[in-house]
Ligand code: FES
């Protein structure tokens with residue numbers, strides 16, 4: 001089938017089977033390797049992307065569901081000021097970056113902060129529910145998102161939230 005969608009801000013059209021995983025489309029057609037193959041069952045978060053504004057596991061999204069959708073991968077997101085906000089906030093909080101879950105953590109933080117500029121601890125914990133990070137304590141991750149929220153508010157408005 002032929003499918004059009006928006007990938008990292010650009011209109012793209014591909015031909016593929018209806019049940020091809022989005023993860024395979026990203027890696028094999030577009031050579032976007034930031035979404036990684038882990039459990040392939042929606043548990044680990046290694047393959048996370050932002051899908052229509054929500055962080056989602058690309059391993060569970062079949063091609064037929066992506067028509068007309070907007071998908072952001074870590075490669076696209078890394079070109080933005082928002083990405084730099086998160087890197088700074090995570091760094092200040094001591095969030096680990098071993099390379100295993102980095103894309104998932106960063107995209108989960110972005111999807112949350114796009115919806116809630118000053119999230120609560122409960123919001124943050126819920127937002128990271130689908131990301132399995134073996135290195136960073138949950139409280140450090142919460143701190144990283146709160147620091148990012150402050151950094152972003154200062155960048156955008158010259159003051160904290
Ligand atoms: S590879 Fe997709 S959630 Fe684990």
Ligand code: FES
Pocket residue numbers: 096097098099100101102132133134135136
């Ligand atoms: S930073 Fe190592 S698993 Fe998350």
